[in-house]
Amino acid sequence: xxxxxxxxxxxxxxxxxxxxxxxxxxxxxxxxxxxxxxxxxxxxxxxxxxxxxxxxxxxxxxxxxxxxxxxxxxxxxxxxxxxxxxxxxxxxxxxxxxxxxxxxx
DNA sequence: AACGTGACGGCTT
DNA sequence: AAAGCCGCCACGT
Numbered sequence: 001x002x003x004x005x006x007x008x009x010x011x012x013x014x015x016x017x018x019x020x021x022x023x024x025x026x027x028x029x030x031x032x033x034x035x036x037x038x039x040x041x042x043x044x045x046x047x048x049x050x051x052x053x054x055x056x057x058x059x060x061x062x063x064x065x066x067x068x069x070x071x072x073x074x075x076x077x078x079x080x081x082x083x084x085x086x087x088x089x090x091x092x093x094x095x096x097x098x099x100x101x102x103x104x105x
Numbered sequence: 106a107a108c109g110t111g112a113c114g115g116c117t118t
Numbered sequence: 119a120a121a122g123c124c125g126c127c128a129c130g131t
Contacts, residue, residue, distance in 0.1 A: 027113050038126060044112035045128055061112075069112045076112080 008036055009046050016047075019060040022087045023103035024096055026064045033105075044069065059083035066098040 011034035028040040059080040070077035
């Protein structure tokens with residue numbers, strides 16, 4: 001069965017909510033773990049519509065290049081980076097050290 | 106219904 | 119290392 005859009009959204013948010021503190025996952029990784037391979041953009045699309053103050057740890061989702069998917073220096077970029085550094089995720093310049101901080105369940 | 110946009114990603118230049 | 123191409127598809131216009 002093809003998952004309905006709302007099922008897909010639930011699956012994606014569930015996966016993101018399980019990313020442990022101090023670890024990160026890529027959009028594509030989240031999509032795959034949610035049973036939606038190849039649909040990384042859907043993950044970004046859903047996160048872009050999260051309400052303010054959501055309990056979902058949206059900031060633990062980064063792109064496959066190990067970078068924050070906001071323009072460097074934008075308020076969103078700085079917010080996300082601060083969250084990550086606040087829980088011990090190290091960056092080398094604008095790039096997260098995926099080798100060390102990627103979530104591998 | 107058509108079209109542009111975008112918190113993506115893998116592959117090729 | 120960087121930029122282009124293309125597949126992916128929800129959404130607003």
